[in-house]
Amino acid sequence: MLPKDFPFEGTACLADTRGNLENPAPASFQSGISVISGWACDAEGIEIELDDEAYLAAGYGTRRADTASVCGDTDNGFGLLFNLNLQGDGMHKVRALTNGRVIDSAEFTVTTLGAPFRRGLSGTYQLPDFPERGQRVSVTWQQSQQNFTIDAVSSAAVQAVTADIPRSNPVNAPLGRFENPADGSSQSGIAIISGWICEAENVVVEMDGIRTFKVAYGTRRADTIKVCGDANNGFSLLYNINLLGEGTHTLRLLADGIEIDRSSINVTTFGDDFLKGASGQYRLTNFPEPGDFTDLVWDQARQNFL
Structure with a gap:
């Protein structure tokens, strides 16, 4: 793996990206469904290489306002x-590459539940003394993400229900589906929209009829070939x-x-947009099967347990 400072951090080798x-x-x-993401200035396209083998095209061009001072524009996100x-x-x-040149790389550890995709599992657990002593958080398994999501905290939350937005689905609308977040699910932290x-x-994804975000579109989804006639139909953010x-x-x-x-979702927070300084590790008994156990560890970057 290339060191982070060669030739210097954040610049493709022999290129100016x-x-x-x-x-x-x-x-x-890492475990389950994830978004491999980041940003790059003025790239013609982004490829993701896993373990020196798989080259997968990432969707490129999502809005990243925090890159404006570096890139001179904001359409630099990839996922x-x-x-x-x-x-x-x-x-x-x-590794993330553009035109065959490395932009950045990382090593990480994968932990699975014994299979690439577990079906039919269910479980809700109460985690005590998180994020602070005396408080409690509830997590529930979500098959679509292959991970647990936070669905409640001990402190009472003010439930602000959004206004009803009338549906408008023309007969000739393109075929498609919102998979994450699932309709009716509970969400918290850094979420996958896909x-x-x-x-x-x-x-684009519109939130509450107010905020609109362009998503990275065009990643390979082989399971859509029968419906769409091609595979470049995935989006993620x-x-x-x-x-x-x-x-x-x-x-x-x-x-x-x-x-x-x-998709209508219920959002649960810890009272902050981004919780800092918290830590916790919990052992869940009888998951994924009776007699098994699974360890959950708080990850600040994802604002969730992994």
Whole structure:
């Protein structure tokens, strides 16, 4: 793996493309469905290399306002939704490249539940003394993410229900689906917004009829070939769902201004947009099977347990 300072951090070797691979973070633990993401200035496209083998095209061009001072514009984000369990348990490495040149790289550890994708599991657990002593958080298994999500904290939350947004689904709307976050699910922290659309020029996610975000579109989804006739239909975006605030919120998927799908979610926070300084490790008994146990560790970067 190339050292982070060769030739210097965030610049492609022998090129002038500046960028950063943000997820997965170096030396982190990963499991389940994740978004391999970061940013790069003026790239013609981004490829993700896993363990010196798989080259996968990432969606490129999402808005990253924090890159404006470095890149001179904001359409620099990239993302690739990927089931990291497919790499198997143990150490792995990932590199982000443009035009065959490395922008950034990271090594991380994958922990699975014995299979790439576990079906039929369920479980809700109470984790005591988190984020502070005397408080308690509830986590529930979500199959679509292959991980646990936070669905309640001990302190009472003000439930702010969003206004109803009328549906508008023309008969000729492109085929597509909102997969994450699932409709009716509980969400907290850095969330995966993902799914697929057959044909579109501009794909955005609208939140509560107020905020609109362009998503990285065009990643390979082989499972859409029968429906769409091709595979370049996936979209993904990492977003701090805490910014929406406590309560129920509506996310709409729009392709070229036409609503394709929507999802209503319930957001639970710890009272802050980004919780800092907390730590905790918990052992869940009888998961994924009776007699088994699974360890959860708080990850500040993801604002969730992994």
